[in-house]
Amino acid sequence: MLRDVAVVxxxxxxxxxxxxxxxxxxxxxxGVRALEDAGVGGxxxxxxxxxxxxxxxxxxxxxxxxxxxxxAGLATEGVPATRVEAADASGGLAxxxxxxxxxxxxxxxxxxxxxxxxxxxxNDETNDxxxxxxxxxxxxxxxxxxAALYAMIAGAHMDRHGTTRRELSEVAVKNHEHATENEYAxxxxxxxxxxxxxxxxxxxxxxxxxxxxxxxxxxxxxxxPAERADDYSDKPVYVEATQQxxxxxxxxxxxxxxxxxxxxxxxxxxxxxxxxAPGDVDLAEVHDSYTVGEILAVEDLGFAExxxxxxxxxxxxxSVDGRTPVNPSGGLKACGHPLGATGVRQVVDATRxxxxxxxxxxxxxxxxxxxxxxxxxxxxVVNVLSDRRSS
Amino acid sequence: MLRDVAVVxxxxxxxxxxxxxxxxxxxxxxGVRALEDAGVGGxxxxxxxxxxxxxxxxxxxxxxxxxxxxxAGLATEGVPATRVEAADASGGLAxxxxxxxxxxxxxxxxxxxxxxxxxxxxNDETNDxxxxxxxxxxxxxxxxxxAALYAMIAGAHMDRHGTTRRELSEVAVKNHEHATENEYAxxxxxxxxxxxxxxxxxxxxxxxxxxxxxxxxxxxxxxxPAERADDYSDKPVYVEATQQxxxxxxxxxxxxxxxxxxxxxxxxxxxxxxxxAPGDVDLAEVHDSYTVGEILAVEDLGFAExxxxxxxxxxxxxSVDGRTPVNPSGGLKACGHPLGATGVRQVVDATRxxxxxxxxxxxxxxxxxxxxxxxxxxxxVVNVLSDRRSS
Numbered sequence: 024m025l026r027d028v029a030v031v032x033x034x035x036x037x038x039x040x041x042x043x044x045x046x047x048x049x050x051x052x053x054g055v056r057a058l059e060d061a062g063v064g065g066x067x068x069x070x071x072x073x074x075x076x077x078x079x080x081x082x083x084x085x086x087x088x089x090x091x092x093x094x095a096g097l098a099t100e101g102v103p104a105t106r107v108e109a110a111d112a113s114g115g116l117a118x119x120x121x122x123x124x125x126x127x128x129x130x131x132x133x134x135x136x137x138x139x140x141x142x143x144x145x146n147d148e149t150n151d152x153x154x155x156x157x158x159x160x161x162x163x164x165x166x167x168x169x170a171a172l173y174a175m176i177a178g179a180h181m182d183r184h185g186t187t188r189r190e191l192s193e194v195a196v197k198n199h200e201h202a203t204e205n206e207y208a209x210x211x212x213x214x215x216x217x218x219x220x221x222x223x224x225x226x227x228x229x230x231x232x233x234x235x236x237x238x239x240x241x242x243x244x245x246x247x248p249a250e251r252a253d254d255y256s257d258k259p260v261y262v263e264a265t266q267q268x269x270x271x272x273x274x275x276x277x278x279x280x281x282x283x284x285x286x287x288x289x290x291x292x293x294x295x296x297x298x299x300a301p302g303d304v305d306l307a308e309v310h311d312s313y314t315v316g317e318i319l320a321v322e323d324l325g326f327a328e329x330x331x332x333x334x335x336x337x338x339x340x341x342s343v344d345g346r347t348p349v350n351p352s353g354g355l356k357a358c359g360h361p362l363g364a365t366g367v368r369q370v371v372d373a374t375r376x377x378x379x380x381x382x383x384x385x386x387x388x389x390x391x392x393x394x395x396x397x398x399x400x401x402x403x404v405v406n407v408l409s410d411r412r413s414s
Numbered sequence: 415m416l417r418d419v420a421v422v423x424x425x426x427x428x429x430x431x432x433x434x435x436x437x438x439x440x441x442x443x444x445g446v447r448a449l450e451d452a453g454v455g456g457x458x459x460x461x462x463x464x465x466x467x468x469x470x471x472x473x474x475x476x477x478x479x480x481x482x483x484x485x486a487g488l489a490t491e492g493v494p495a496t497r498v499e500a501a502d503a504s505g506g507l508a509x510x511x512x513x514x515x516x517x518x519x520x521x522x523x524x525x526x527x528x529x530x531x532x533x534x535x536x537n538d539e540t541n542d543x544x545x546x547x548x549x550x551x552x553x554x555x556x557x558x559x560x561a562a563l564y565a566m567i568a569g570a571h572m573d574r575h576g577t578t579r580r581e582l583s584e585v586a587v588k589n590h591e592h593a594t595e596n597e598y599a600x601x602x603x604x605x606x607x608x609x610x611x612x613x614x615x616x617x618x619x620x621x622x623x624x625x626x627x628x629x630x631x632x633x634x635x636x637x638x639p640a641e642r643a644d645d646y647s648d649k650p651v652y653v654e655a656t657q658q659x660x661x662x663x664x665x666x667x668x669x670x671x672x673x674x675x676x677x678x679x680x681x682x683x684x685x686x687x688x689x690x691a692p693g694d695v696d697l698a699e700v701h702d703s704y705t706v707g708e709i710l711a712v713e714d715l716g717f718a719e720x721x722x723x724x725x726x727x728x729x730x731x732x733s734v735d736g737r738t739p740v741n742p743s744g745g746l747k748a749c750g751h752p753l754g755a756t757g758v759r760q761v762v763d764a765t766r767x768x769x770x771x772x773x774x775x776x777x778x779x780x781x782x783x784x785x786x787x788x789x790x791x792x793x794x795v796v797n798v799l800s801d802r803r804s805s
Contacts, residue, residue: 272484
């Protein structure tokens with residue numbers, strides 16, 4: 024990129040069931056917190072991006088970036104407001120587009136946000152909307168909703184690589200443990216593997232507690248040119264890389280369903296841009312919409328060999344005091360997963376870690392990776408963030 | 415911007431009712447035509463953007479950029495595919511993000527596309543989905559669908575500025591006349607003002623023939639760094655400016671509903687970036703989703719004083735041989751208006767004009783403006799394109 028970019032402000036709502044709050048309220052709360060954190064006034068904002076998967080289906084509202092810009096008082100200032108969407112990687116895209124906007128020289132101060140209001144529909148309608156992240160014609164009409172597709176992936180991973188039911192459970196157990204100190208998490212209670220395995224099947228082998236919940240919430244970050252970062256923050260966080268990969272939308276078109284090629288492609292480019300190796304990464308916020316997703320992420324990001332993601336977790340390498348702490352925030356399982364908000368929330372949590380301000384803090388964290396996946400892996404965004412400016 | 419950008423390939427489907435073709439088919443047809451026009455192979459593409467308003471509501475499909483990238487064979491190459499959305503300005507946003515991506519240095523060869531499949535639903539459902547471009551809670555629940563909101567704008571324009579019913583009609587008449595030579599237009603028949611005025615009211619004072627139709631269609635363009643444009647095209651078209659403005663999403667929050675401030679804000683910045691004045695513009699492709707929209711555009715882009723947009727059209731200044739030809743393609747009224755595709759289609763048509771390859775060709779066209787509006791004006795994108803590289 025032609026210009027380096029830094030994160031100078033972060034904010035989010037708590038994630039959960041916000042019956043009393045509207046879509047626009049959630050955004051404004053997160054946005055104001057990010058602006059306050061950066062010490063930026065509304066009149067300094069040059070552009071904003073909003074990640075959102077499916078307000079059209081959840082609240083029958085499109086044009087949502089304009090909506091939230093309006094409600095935040097930015098629209099009448101003429102601030103360009105752009106919604107981006109790639110299912111539950113929408114937040115990752117919003118962050119990446121904000122970075123590209125600053126890198127292009129078109130804008131200096133840009134807000135990247137993500138927001139989703141999922142709880143206004145009943146369960147069946149919510150699940151049907153969620154299925155829009157998969158290929159409606161070729162997967163969903165045949166019965167392949169997102170949970171069923173991830174169950175196929177999990178089953179194949181168990182079959183080919185010996186991953187066990189207990190290893191899946193331990194992902195959820197670890198993430199709940201990490202979330203106990205996260206004031207924004209939907210669940211801050213600890214759970215046991217036995218509890219996970221006593222919950223009903225959603226789609227065998229995946230049980231209810233393998234799945235991230237339906238959530239309402241929003242997150243926002245402020246990005247600026249790296250050379251101006253010190254004007255806004257004592258602890259700027261530098262965007263060493265932001266890459267986006269893709270793969271076939273349908274699971275059945277993939278060569279190997281136990282690998283998310285979209286993650287691998289984005290990660291390879293991101294590590295190259297940032298000039299780091301997986302072993303240099305101090306922590307990762309990854310996309311565990313289903314527990315098996317975290318095992319895939321651990322492998323596809325290079326923290327463990329293919330097939331060893333499960334034992335990596337069970338052996339504690341992904342715990343806060345482990346070799347490469349994974350989801351010290353609690354991940355999607357415990358933080359909650361308001362689809363379009365998650366990719367931005369990951370950047371918020373990575374920034375807190377690199378500043379040394381996280382609830383469950385990783386010691387001496389200097390390099391963080393975030394990985395955000397759309398649906399079953401048609402899209403993935405991988406960012407490398409650092410507390411030091413390398414380039 | 416830190417790097418200049420050029421358009422080196424354009425393509426589109428015909429616009430209309432494509433009962434026999436799917437959403438993904440439409441995209442691929444337009445995309446392949448744009449790539450062939452640029453002489454670009456799929457393996458050269460670094461990124462793609464897709465403008466789409468509401469596949470979630472029209473075909474219950476989100477994650478649509480990944481879907482079309484997959485179907486085009488780009489996903490398995492890992493090409494980042496990003497959907498952007500701002501109602502019927504989604505295509506304008508897709509083009510602008512593609513330009514920013516190249517300008518940032520992140521990508522070299524980028525496809526900007528727009529696609530919408532509107533005819534799979536019945537009329538009531540289509541209109542309800544369309545209303546998602548307005549504020550569902552504060553406008554639509556009160557009865558203000560998009561046609562009704564534009565009718566309020568038209569009524570106010572007639573009341574304050576003396577715009578006549580006949581002037582509205584003449585916008586439609588001119589655009590149908592322009593479209594007679596456009597092989598991609600939904601309507602290529604000429605119409606009369608009397609015919610327009612014999613069609614039923616949709617929302618008084620707007621009649622059926624004041625409205626752009628529901629359409630299926632797709633459009634695509636290929637952008638590259640300006641310094642490499644000659645490698646791809648004998649007649650590259652340079653992006654002198656791409657700006658996006660916003661305003662309150664709700665019509666009732668605007669100071670003056672007879673002006674689209676989003677257009678004015680984007681146009682002011684775009685003219686400054688391109689170092690041109692409205693009088694330098696040789697033709698404009700503008701957003702006449704309703705006839706009054708073209709009158710607003712003529713005024714807000716500075717081709718006529720406020721209140722004189724109607725007489726500008728009636729006096730022939732907006733005709734192909736007039737002072738500033740407006741919608742020589744036929745505009746949204748005659749070309750058709752597949753929501754997310756329109757902003758890209760405008761760039762396709764402006765490029766054809768600047769190359770001297772349009773159906774209804776403007777003589778010696780050198781500078782073109784495109785203006786794409788989301789809903790009633792919460793978002794507007796204004797581009798300035800030129801056959802000469804000025805910066």
